[in-house]
Amino acid sequence: MKTRKLVMIPGPTPVVRAIQDEMARETVAFGDPGFVKDYRELLVDMKELWGTTGEVFVIAGTGTLSMEMALSNSLKSGDSILIVSHGFFGNRFVELCEKRGLDADIIESEWGKAVPVEEIEEQLKKKKYDAVTVTHVDTSTGVSAPIKEIGEVLKKYEDTLFIVDGVCSTAGQKEYIDEMGIDVLITGSQKAFGVAPGLAILWAGEKALARRKALGTISEYYVDYERWIPIMNDPSKYFATPAVNMIWAMKESVNIIKEEGLENRFERHIKNGRAMQTALEGLGFTLLADEDVRAVTLSNVLYMDGIDDAEFRSVLAEEGVVVAGGLGDYAGKMFRLGHMGNIDVHDMVSTIAAIERTLHRVGAEVELGKGVGILMGELLK
Numbered sequence: 600m601k602t603r604k605l606v607m608i609p610g611p612t613p614v615v616r617a618i619q620d621e622m623a624r625e626t627v628a629f630g631d632p633g634f635v636k637d638y639r640e641l642l643v644d645m646k647e648l649w650g651t652t653g654e655v656f657v658i659a660g661t662g663t664l665s666m667e668m669a670l671s672n673s674l675k676s677g678d679s680i681l682i683v684s685h686g687f688f689g690n691r692f693v694e695l696c697e698k699r700g701l702d703a704d705i706i707e708s709e710w711g712k713a714v715p716v717e718e719i720e721e722q723l724k725k726k727k728y729d730a731v732t733v734t735h736v737d738t739s740t741g742v743s744a745p746i747k748e749i750g751e752v753l754k755k756y757e758d759t760l761f762i763v764d765g766v767c768s769t770a771g772q773k774e775y776i777d778e779m780g781i782d783v784l785i786t787g788s789q790k791a792f793g794v795a796p797g798l799a800i801l802w803a804g805e806k807a808l809a810r811r812k813a814l815g816t817i818s819e820y821y822v823d824y825e826r827w828i829p830i831m832n833d834p835s836k837y838f839a840t841p842a843v844n845m846i847w848a849m850k851e852s853v854n855i856i857k858e859e860g861l862e863n864r865f866e867r868h869i870k871n872g873r874a875m876q877t878a879l880e881g882l883g884f885t886l887l888a889d890e891d892v893r894a895v896t897l898s899n900v901l902y903m904d905g906i907d908d909a910e911f912r913s914v915l916a917e918e919g920v921v922v923a924g925g926l927g928d929y930a931g932k933m934f935r936l937g938h939m940g941n942i943d944v945h946d947m948v949s950t951i952a953a954i955e956r957t958l959h960r961v962g963a964e965v966e967l968g969k970g971v972g973i974l975m976g977e978l979l980k
């Protein structure tokens with residue numbers, strides 16, 4: 600008999616039945632009064648939960664579309680931008696900015712480390728920037744940027760927008776928009792929200808909305824805030840067809856978050872993330888990200904000597920857990936394990952147990968039950 604496969608990659612994450620049920624509902628007209636009400640309530644909740652008096656946009660797309668949306672509505676060709684990169688997804692901003700003809704400077708850390716906040720501040724003193732981008736959690740390295748501290752620094756720079764990529768953090772790690780000085784927060788549906796891929800999500804605070812107004816006409820059509828604002832304020836209006844079932848799925852995700860409490864959800868992610876990381880280290884793995892900047896939404900796990908990545912991941916899949924491979928220089932040397940969204944204690948225990956069985960099957964030295972014991976001990980603290 601085949602073992603069920605738990606999808607423990609860093610997105611898409613497991614989708615719980617209640618959310619799947621929303622995606623399986625009979626699709627209605629986007630003007631259906633029941634749907635309009637649901638969409639409206641979702642948008643109100645999302646603004647309230649993440650704390651902004653600005654706007655939230657929930658539209659069909661992915662995280663990359665949100666990245667483009669953020670840049671298109673914040674900067675015109677020739678404007679200056681500082682990109683703080685902790686890996687592959689930070690570098691994606693470099694490509695996007697080059698394509699847009701922006702004057703982009705990049706401060707990059709060694710993979711696994713974070714750029715010190717002081718270095719960002721030094722750079723801001725040297726040159727005026729129209730925007731700064733920071734990836735909260737870079738999925739390629741598992742590094743979590745100190746968003747609150749960077750936000751504090753940026754509060755001193757009135758003309759600089761703080762754009763945060765929350766694709767691998769939002770709804771799993773702490774982000775409050777206005778309070779933390781974030782001007783634009785972007786994300787997608789498929790990671791810590793525990794919804795299938797398909798939605799681009801973006802919050803824009805008051806300063807970001809004022810910047811959009813100051814830009815006048817922009818060349819983009821689909822991602823223009825100005826075209827979506829009337830719809831986000833009154834979802835009975837039409838601009839481009841909303842992804843009806845995905846909006847329902849997202850609404851269910853937000854209902855689950857409200858029931859759990861956003862703060863409790865952040866705490867759960869810390870507890871689960873740290874427990875999993877302690878268990879992995881107990882089994883002899885090392886983690887790429889330095890401890891003081893380590894994300895809790897995923898783990899970037901370096902193999903011990905003698906383990907073949909392809910074999911390990913394929914045996915692990917047979918044992919019931921799918922993980923992702925390493926990116927860049929870490930391809931073949933690392934696996935990436937997501938532990939965010941609506942995963943529960945069963946998923947966590949099953950995952951570490953499958954990792955132990957896999958180590959045993961690939962001939963690595965392993966004391967069966969050790970990782971499970973550590974994990975459960977940490978979770979019960």
Ligand SMILES: Cc1ncc(COP(=O)(O)O)c(C=O)c1O
Nearest residue numbers: 661662663688736738766767787
């Ligand atoms: C941090 C981060 N930013 C951006 C993206 C791009 O998002 P998407 O693949 O949904 O376009 C990802 C995808 O994994 C990501 O992890």
